[in-house]
Amino acid sequence: MSSIDSPAQHQTLAILVGVDLGLPHFDQELEELGLLAQTAGMQVAARITCKRRAPDAALFIGSGKADEIKLLAQMHGATEVLFDQSLSPAQQRNLERHMELPVNDRTLLILTIFAQRARSHEGKLQVELARLQYLTTRLVRRWSHLERQSGGIGMRGGPGEKQIELDRRMLGESIKRTKERLQKVVRQRSTQRRQRNRRDTYTISLVGYTNAGKSTLFNALVKARAYAADQLFATLDTTTRQLYLGEAGRSVSLSDTVGFIRDLPHGLIDAFRATLQEAADADLLLHVVDASNPNFPEQMAEVQNVLREIGAADVPQLLVFNKLDMMDAERQPLQLQDTMEVDGLQVPRIFVSAQKGTGLPALRLQLAEMAKAALNESPEIIEADVRLGTIE
Known part of the structure; x- marks a missing residue:
């Protein structure tokens, strides 16, 4: 066919x-x-x-x-x-x-796209690490042109072995250097998160399958200009902005993260752990779903799989079913706010169109209510932290 x-x-x-x-x-x-x-x-x-x-x-x-x-x-x-x-x-x-x-x-196709799209220093380091790890398993293929050489006096092992070993050692050293540089990024992000926690900031991370409209929703909520396009992996680098919620009388921290995809290479999950840590450390995950895609249940399952891998499975979620304007007439929801079962739990759900603005006021109200509820739950912890001098 x-x-x-x-x-x-x-x-x-x-x-x-x-x-x-x-x-x-x-x-x-x-x-x-x-x-x-x-x-x-x-x-x-x-x-x-x-x-x-x-x-x-x-x-x-x-x-x-x-x-x-x-x-x-x-x-x-x-x-x-x-x-x-x-x-x-x-x-x-x-x-x-x-x-x-x-x-x-x-x-390799996903690695190629990530290499093309990475813009920040951190993103480029993460892609380079994943690429190097992928190449280490492909060294034999690179040196297949040496197979016709025959061994001679003083030569040991198979054809091309010395060059393979040299490349393997060079790749190993490159991987080590790249990991060390990424560790610095991890420490910097950890410091930034601690500073946000000291300021008693409620953090929200956008997660979802690639091309679900996360960046478009991010731009609509915070009036930012993050790159958004109708294509896979339009955004790779995490962008964080302050979102003021008038109903809660405070600002929250909103982060747009890389999109997930079926069979996302494990090397990329490992390499992007510093970026994905934003999701694992968030107070709330906005799980953005392309409601117009008939395969959205499978896409949601893939997102849940990745969240489990990065240790974010227990972070509270709010399902945002995006692209309401693109849904077929027979699939339009009877109500724009309800709940949906995810991994055995009832999770609040809201239908929006980030492109048209439909449902965004209701989403902001829902976020304000969840932020107020979460911050009001732990006043004793906050007061204790103040006494210990951990909150400025």
């Missing part, structure tokens, strides 16, 4: 490949992979899917399907093959030899 898109000049033409292994979230149309490819600056030439009970150890898809993809690439002039699943280094190397084309997977 394949669908052809008209190619554009000066862009990498890619064949998209998806393998249905019986998992519930399989994207039959490869829509998300196509959006990722376009976000990375590629043009989709064709899409092809197949079913397997389990991945082939050598080629992931088997030799027959690999031949079919090779012919499809030749037919459309494609210059790269992209898999919707993660490939092992051996599978990637074997596929490239079989198809005589560069073969990459979802993990």
Whole structure:
């Protein structure tokens, strides 16, 4: 099965490949992979899917399907093959030899987008760390051109081993340096959070699946100019602003964080832990959901998975079902505020359109009520901290 898109000049033409292994979230149309490819600056030439009970150890898809993809690439002039699943280094190397084309997977595609989008010093460091960690497993592939060399007197090990070991050591040193630099960022963020806590600031973090409209909502609430676009991973760097809530008579701290996505590479979760710590340390998570997307339950589940990984599963949430203006007529809610069960708990939910402004006054009121309730719960702790000199 394949669908052809008209190619554009000066862009990498890619064949998209998806393998249905019986998992519930399989994207039959490869829509998300196509959006990722376009976000990375590629043009989709064709899409092809197949079913397997389990991945082939050598080629992931088997030799027959690999031949079919090779012919499809030749037919459309494609210059790269992209898999919707993660490939092992051996599978990637074997596929490239079989198809005589560069073969990459979802993990590298996401890394590429993050590298293109990172703007802050911290974001660039985090992406670099994830890229280096990914490369350490791909060293054999990089030095496959040395395989025809034969050993001689005084040579030990297999072909190209010395160069591989040299690269591995260089990568290890680069990873160590990058981690040390990131640790400084973690300490700086920790200091900033302690200062906010001393000022008795209520902190709110926006979380959600990528392209759910978090940055648009952030801009609408705080009148900021954070970059927002209808694309995956439009924002990578955390932006924090003060949001004044008149109903509560105080300001709160609002942070916009990186969007989540299905099968977000673990290396990226580890690398972005300093950024994602904003969510783990928040008093409230605004879980922004694209209400117009029919797959929103699966997207919500992925966000919950990442929140568990970063230790933010127990932070109170407010569900913000965004893009109300784009919902089909038959799916419009009967009321704009209710509750929804998430992981066995009833969580308050509100429907809004960040683009049109619908529901934002009600959202601000809800935030004010939650902030007042949370801050009024712990006056004894605040007074104790004042006596100890921890609050200025």
